[in-house]
Amino acid sequence: MTTERSEERKAPLAGLPLFSKSPPTPTDQRSSPHPMATLQLTTVSSGPIGSNVDWSLVSALRAQASEQLSQAVAADRGRLDKISQEELGRTIVLDLIESTVADRVNAGSTAMSPADQDALARAVFDSLFRLGRLQPLVDDDRLENIIITGHDNVLLELTDGSLTDGPPVADSDEELIDFLVFLASRSEVNARGFSEAQPRLHLRLGGGSRLAAAAWVTPRPSVVIRRHRLMEVTLDDLVERQMLTPVAASFLRAAVRSRKSIVVSGSQGAGKTTLVRALCAEIDPLEAIGTFESEYELHLHELRDRHRIVHPWEARPGSGERGPDGKAAGEFTLDEALVDSFRFNLSRQIVGEVRGKEIWAMIKAMESGTGSISTTHASDAVAAIRKLVTCAMEAGPHVTHALATSKLAATIDVIVHLDLKTTSQSGRSVRQRRVAEIIALDPGERETGYATTHVFAPDPHDLAGTAVPAVLPDSYRALARHGFDLNGYLAQKEVRA
Structure with a gap:
């Protein structure tokens, strides 16, 4: 191996470890002892779904690469960080692929095509450092x-x-x-x-x-x-995708800016996390945000251009038997994260999906500040309230139905419900995600504990059921100063009357 090629491989390389082979110049041919000396790692887009790879060969090469990598890490006494290990792994994979191709040629077998070399190199590297056969x-x-x-x-x-x-x-x-x-x-x-x-x-x-x-x-x-495909998304982006109308987007934008506490409900895959990212895009970039999730999904802390101050908390399930306090060893709950966060001088606390008693973390967030956002699974906006009440009662016998209802009615301002419809068009399935309802929640009479007003309701004349203006509480007219298109709302309501 030439010094030139060794240095080339040690350079930091981003992305998947794939091969590309460029035609050698006459100088390259004279200086390179092996016809594959010009191979180098590059990044290309994914190939076809289910590209053919010899997985038995991948398994064998992975075992060899793993052994070589382990020996190198041990020789360095564990000082290699993750990035350095991956760079070393790329070099090892290159050497193994080169040897494999050379052995095939010497044995008289058909030479591997560049595409096959690309796929094999990526598969071996993915097996070492990524998700293996799931990665493509x-x-x-x-x-x-x-x-x-x-x-x-x-x-x-x-x-x-x-x-x-x-x-x-x-x-x-x-x-x-x-x-x-x-x-x-x-x-x-x-x-x-x-x-x-x-x-x-x-x-x-x-x-x-x-x-x-x-x-x-x-x-x-x-x-x-x-897969979460839309990371840097705005309400305007969702309007372009016909997920909601411009007037509804202006209402939600104003609700966030006026620090209303919002719950986003819907079925699995309806786009709740995507909508929450779009709502968070309306928060001032310099506001200090805390996010609380079972597993990171919002990834606001990775959007540095949009959110400068984000403290993300992720729960940890723990392991082993539960101790006298009922917790598994190493367990870290959203409730604990929220208590810790009170010393972080947060402007907003955003709790991810609510599936059980973590609703109390959401309630604490809404009580301790304003402008909280959360998600939950439900069949419609009103059902979301009943779902959250049930979740709250899971916290223990001390949480009665009346207490849970009164707490939620006092802390939640707006519920946005997303609807997912799948239809068949020309022999293929087509998904339609829509904001179907936006309701305002207020404390109500003792019998129910809350009162709801459909600010936007499903359009009866639209098969997709996109939310259109319905009834606007007087107190929400003040959102016009935060960007709510009040005139547009009233005009659309009058047309549909």
């Missing part, structure tokens, strides 16, 4: 969900809602489970257990994807990977 799927921008019910039963849900078969993600169910166990345990920050004693797994992946898995309690291992 997670990298594919055409995909929204990856649905796995067994290693060889994979469905890919595309962004238009259509489904297509995907390639096997392991050679057996046992191999898939082993990989999930490894994936759960290797996190340097928030490792999670996955075993017969802990048969469920919720994990955030690189790039904002979310993984949910179950095994041992299901006939075959089940995995769903949800």
